[in-house]
Amino acid sequence: MPSRLLVAGALTLGLSAGPSLAEPPRVVASIKPIHSLVAAVMQGVAEPELLLDGAVSPHTYAMRPSDAGKLAEADMVVWAGAGVESFLGRALATLAPGAEIVEAGSLKGLKRLAYREGGLFEPHDHAEDGHGHDDMPDAHVWLDPANAQVIVAALGERLAAADPGNAEAYRENAGAMHARLGALDGEIAERMAPVAGRRFLVFHDAFQYFEEAYGLQATGSVVVSPEIAPGARRVAELQARITETGTRCLVAEPQFPREMVDMLAADGTRIAVLDPNGAAIEAGPLQYEEMMRANAAALAACLADPAR
Structure with missing residues (x-):
């Protein structure tokens, strides 16, 4: 009898503690560098799934049934954009209809450059060229750490909104990664200067x-x-x-x-x-x-x- 009372008491305490926290969102990231930025923001809360692993280009990749399954179960999908993962362009609407789609290459605040035409590039004046090209923007935006900082900040806010119970962790992680990316930018600038x-x-x-x-x-x-x-x-x-x-x-x-x-x-x-x-x-x-x-x-x- 005493053991039954203890069990009943434990159940009563568990019920009085209120509802348990919801599960973190299931996040799928398309390619490794995007996945890495998502993983940094989610660190300590959950791990995002990587869609495209291995030494294959996203430009020539063909989706597998297992990829479709990951997308169907996702609450959020983070990708660069159709200019990189062309295989995802049409698939997201049908395979992940209920997921929040975050296109990293289209986030507000990014430096954007237009694709260069013809394959033979001419020197250009960086001061006059500027940013914000809207004509077929190059989607490889993550290869500038300053753009990676924009992506990380946006992911922190998107994940905080999707999972309020872990909002503080997402924002703290995003802030820490933002600082590391700034240090990385300075390190690479010093290496490339010569x-x-x-x-x-x-x-x-x-x-x-x-x-x-x-x-x-x-x-x-x-x-x-x-x-x-x-x-x-x-x-x-x-x-x-x-x-x-x-x-x-x-x-x-x-x-x-x-x-x-x-x-x-x-x-x-x-x-x-x-x-x-x-x-x-x-x-x-x-x-x-x-x-x-x-x-x-x-x-x-x-x-x-x-x-x-």
């Missing part, structure tokens, strides 16, 4: 925000679209551009075959492997910072004076 203004050729036009942030200038891209291989005429144009501009650094990406980059490389040309998604880096709240440091180190080494 090579600012030196020219390089990218595989596809993914690094414009990184260039803009740190005073760099790509001469062009091997492919205009990652889905389409360059033809003979384009290869000839690229070879001429490399010679004309004295480009000594070519950028390859691990998600794409590098035969074309190797073919364009001449004597004395260096090749840097950069990854705008950091696919080889373990997913989590530190992935973004590790990815940015790795890309900065690889490009700085590629652009450095040969004697160094």
